[in-house]
Amino acid sequence: MLFFQPSKPPTVPPPFLRLPIELRRQIYHYLLPSTSHSDSNLQCDTVKPEKSGYKLPYVHQLLGPPTWKLQTRSPKTDREGSNDVVWRRGSIALLGVNHQIHNECVDMIYGENVFVIDVNFDGIRFRYKWLLPSNLTPNRTYSFLDHFSQRNLCRIRNCVVNVEHVDDYTGMIKFNCGGRGLTAGIRRQVENLVEQLSLAPSLHKLHIHLIDKGISRQRLPSGRVHRVQDERNFAASQTVLDPFYKLHEVRNAKVTGVSTEYSESLERRMTAAR
Template sequence: MQRPIATGDRDVSLLLRLPIELRRHIYSYVLPHTSRVPVSLQRVAGEPEKSEYNLTFVRETPGTGTWRMQRTLPKTDRETGNEVVWRRGNIAILAANHQVHEECTDMLYGESLFVIDVAFDSIKFRYRWVVPSTNLTPSRSISFLEHFSQRNLMRIKNYIINVEHVDNYTGMIKYNFGGPGLVAGISQKTEDLANLLSVVPYINRLHVHMIDGAISRVRFPSGRIHRVQDENNYTESEKMLNPFRRLYSVRHPQVTGVSVDFAEDLEKCMRSSRVMT
């Protein structure tokens, strides 16, 4: 039997009289949200398949005339998060009242998966959405720390973060920096991002991936020997992820693109509780 509506409840919206679990279920039909769509399906029917890898010649040993054939994956295949797309919804409901606004924004930011690309000169939010009629997935990059308010940045609980490291050759072409300056620039960007994440009350999922963003050897077959994910370059590359060590109580941390030992150590560090002194 339904209870009579009390006098004090007469001005309360019927929506707000529902349990929060039901309200959140209703919000899920209205608000934008992320989902996973296999990359192979993110194209128009009949579009030719992309090449799985590029075949390029690289110098076997510097100073010699010996060359060998090497497979080089396209950059998009070395990134993570390419399967994450936004299902576009409607945010007009946020203007209903303060309570609905707070509940919806908590759900919009707290349950969606944000893909962030960190490079020498930027921290970008990768916004890729799906067009249902064609399976096209247009995308745009948005300056992450400047676009969203600090309050909403604190609501985000799930991240995939690509940190792009390049060799000195590519660094000079793209950024006019190489050597220690290149490493310092990328490290500063990871530190800026880590400064934000370290004050988020609770992070559910954090996948940090180091990618080799060097220019394809198809365009510049110069025989460069530096590869971010080569064993002899791990030590330099891994320094750029050290700012993430200040994070704590991450429920599901994952680190890839680096050595196994470093990944396990960093994951353990981010999973641990904060030590109060």
Template sequence: MHEASSSSPEQASRSPLLRLPIELRRHIYHYVLPTTSTCDVRLQRKDFEQAERSEYNLTFVRENLGNGVWKMQKTQPKTDRETGNDIVWQRGSIGLLATSHQIHEECVDMIYGENVFVIDVAFDSIKFRYRWLLPSNLTPSRTYSFLDHFSQRNLMRIRNYVINVEHVDDYTGMIKFNCGGRGLSAGIRAQVQTLVDLLSVVPCLHRLQIHLIDGAISRVRFPSGRVHRVQDEKNYSQSQTVLDPFHRIYGVRKAEITGVSAEYGEALGRAVTATRVPA
């Protein structure tokens, strides 16, 4: 005598994995798919002890007082000026994406929606920084053109960003990009605007960390502490305006703005976390 089945023929034909609640399936996917985590990458430098002794660099800065007065300024080295260096990918398997349409959609939602993507914006590029963790605890990295490397559909799934915007000084701008002055700031702002065009239509951004790398501060470590950069202090307030396009974003759950003045950072943080008022 056969025992009556409580499940429908459609449910009986489904994969045992798909019969599980979505919460359990996501828990299983987590052990298989690539994920991001934080790692103190400073510990992997062979010269870590020597680097620790070089706590700061020295910079000559001309005060904007019309009297030609110069002052010496302590600045932090490169590893403390960029954000996202501690974000590493644990390499997993994406074979699950080829099993079924439903599993594919559930997996890519996790890969893009739950992990943190580090983006570097410069005068001539918007790069995705991919740093992965090896069994040897080394963390090699490479960059990809962010808007070209991923499909538009997957770009819309990303919810967590760490964004570095590099505003170099006029001297570096002329050397690297053959552009300076207002044109340099306009070019960087245009790249920020291109990125914001994407972020402004992504629903429910969870985390947005924006850091402005000031070109007046050298990103090269000099253990000797010698003078290495000359830059007008007034450019500090001007350079942060390249972040203005981010004011178009709203509804971010958690935002952090660094590398700018306290007033500017607080204002931009309030803007991106605000709820849009219906017209």
């Protein structure tokens, strides 16, 4: 009777795995999905366009007698909310070759690309926007905490987080909730996100935008017609970002859409050591 013994794994790795890791990563880059560089897109414009269609929202004056005035603002641009982060679709077949190549590839996919996360009263969503050969950029959203595995979520290093805080009027229409309950609900979603981000060993880049239905408060701090947010409401609404104070050792932290004092305080806390 003949007995067949299982073959032993080769002691010498295949030629591809004998290449330096830096060279293997360059090869992976041509095959794996990746996002376009968005550093320049995340910066807010400081110069207003010469000719732009200005809209006139009513602003509640807090100093002096209670009055209302019209305030001009420039129209919303695609840079607000980081809408320019686009994925180049690639192949993930490499992930099934072996354990080592799988780990090296997923570290690149989740560790080097920028993930855009939208947070509002009813959920946390990953916004996937990809580029077609025709230069069209369709997009769709997925539940951020359910779409990815826990292990891959911990690999994410670069995030753009858009937190949408609407006024009571819009909140009642969209979520049937307003007042303190609306703020508390948004803050609860932010806490869920921060709980997940805190599990990552280190975050390289975290850009947080507090927006009012897609329009940055940096451009429109006092709201719009029928969506009035005076300075008192604005000071209260930015507190939905307070859970981010629990994060530490973020290499590059940026907060926009809030007051200067609040952004400096939050950025300083997130970049500080534990």
